[in-house]
Each structure stands twice: as structure tokens, then as C-alpha cells.
Amino acid sequence: MSDFLREFTDAVGAELEAANRGIASACHDWGKVGGLLTCPRECNYQYLAWRAALSLCYAEMEQQGQDLLLLAPPHSACIEMKTWLSASGLKERSGIREDLDKLQRCALPDTAFMLFSSNDLGQMPIQLDFLRAHLFADIPSIWGKGPLTSCFPTASKWQPHAEFWVAVWPVKIGPMFSGQRSQSEGALPAPAYSWA
Numbered sequence: 001m002s003d004f005l006r007e008f009t010d011a012v013g014a015e016l017e018a019a020n021r022g023i024a025s026a027c028h029d030w031g032k033v034g035g036l037l038t039c040p041r042e043c044n045y046q047y048l049a050w051r052a053a054l055s056l057c058y059a060e061m062e063q064q065g066q067d068l069l070l071l072a073p074p075h076s077a078c079i080e081m082k083t084w085l086s087a088s089g090l091k092e093r094s095g096i097r098e099d100l101d102k103l104q105r106c107a108l109p110d111t112a113f114m115l116f117s118s119n120d121l122g123q124m125p126i127q128l129d130f131l132r133a134h135l136f137a138d139i140p141s142i143w144g145k146g147p148l149t150s151c152f153p154t155a156s157k158w159q160p161h162a163e164f165w166v167a168v169w170p171v172k173i174g175p176m177f178s179g180q181r182s183q184s185e186g187a188l189p190a191p192a193y194s195w196a
Contacts, residue, residue, distance in 0.1 A: 005170060008053065020152065047061070058070075065102075110172060112168050115169075
């Protein structure tokens with residue numbers, strides 16, 4: 001696997017963590033505890049992932065029935081994103097499986113699944129084991145290719161000592177995710193700007 005998917009995962013994690021710090025600071029100014037979990041909406045996290053993707057390549061949200069398209073000519077990739085915040089994760093199972101099926105059928109050679117989640121501090125490995133056993137048990141090949149993760153502490157009035165994390169599993173690995181680019185293609189373009 002190329003460094004691109006690792007860089008993408010790290011960029012999304014950094015964007016989410018920066019937003020978390022901003023929300024936490026604003027909530028603190030009002031005498032409240034807060035962070036990304038203050039408004040746990042999948043669309044918010046997807047927007048931040050899109051912003052992070054723009055630091056690596058051109059990206060479009062909600063195009064061609066896909067959550068996120070990464071466009072680095074001559075290659076492109078599709079990312080489907082879901083939030084998993086219920087206690088058991090079972091209510092999200094059907095949506096996650098639908099996205100995984102969509103990624104397998106996608107015509108693009110590079111596809112990945114991104115999951116946003118939160119739990120008590122230090123519990124991410126346990127949650128990933130749960131996913132392996134209960135959500136991805138019948139597709140073991142996904143575990144040989146990931147996940148790549150980014151994790152940071154956060155808080156909410158319901159969960160004062162939490163961590164928020166993002167995990168990315170490559171579903172189909174083509175030229176963009178494998179690093180098998182021809183010399184004539186060169187490297188991916190450098191970011192034109194940074195959100196920092």
C-alpha cells in the first residue's frame with residue numbers, strides 16, 4: 001500500500017482533531033464541556049474529511065453516488081464514510097455493509113471505507129476487535145489491508161473522558177493506493193494550501 005492512504009488518514013485525523021480543539025475551546029469559554037461529540041452528525045465529519053482531502057488532491061463530496069471522490073489525474077479513488085456511535089454498533093451494520101458492497105462494485109480501481117467513532121479512552125483496539133468479530137466477520141480480506149487509524153482525546157457532557165477516532169480500510173487497491181505509478185505520472189501534486 002502506498003503512503004497516500006496513510007497521509008490521507010493522518011490528514012483527516014488532524015482536521016478532525018483541530019475542529020475538536022476549536023469546539024472544546026468555545027465550549028470551555030461558556031463553562032461547558034464539548035468537542036466533536038457535542039454535535040455527532042455524520043455530515044459534519046464527512047465535511048472535515050473532504051477539507052482534509054483537499055490538502056492532498058482535488059476532492060468532491062456527494063458526486064456520482066459516492067461520499068467522497070479523490071481526483072489526482074490520471075487516478076481517482078472513492079471513499080465511503082460512516083459514523084459508528086451506538087453502543088453495540090449493530091444499528092449501523094446495514095449501512096456499513098451497503099457501503100462495503102458499493103465499494104466492491106465501484107468501477108474505480110481504488111476504493112476505501114472510512115469509519116468515524118468514539119469510545120472511552122484507550123478502548124479503540126477493543127472496538128476494532130468488535131468490528132472484526134461482529135460487522136466484518138464474513139469479509140476477512142479487509143483486515144489484511146488495514147485499518148489505518150488516527151485517534152485523539154475528546155470529551156462531551158455524556159462522555160467526559162473519551163477518544164474520537166477514524167479508521168480507514170482499503171477495499172480495492174489500484175494504482176493510487178498501491179503506489180504503482182509510472183515514472184511519467186510522477187508524484188501526486190503537492191498541496192496548494194493548508195488549513196492550519
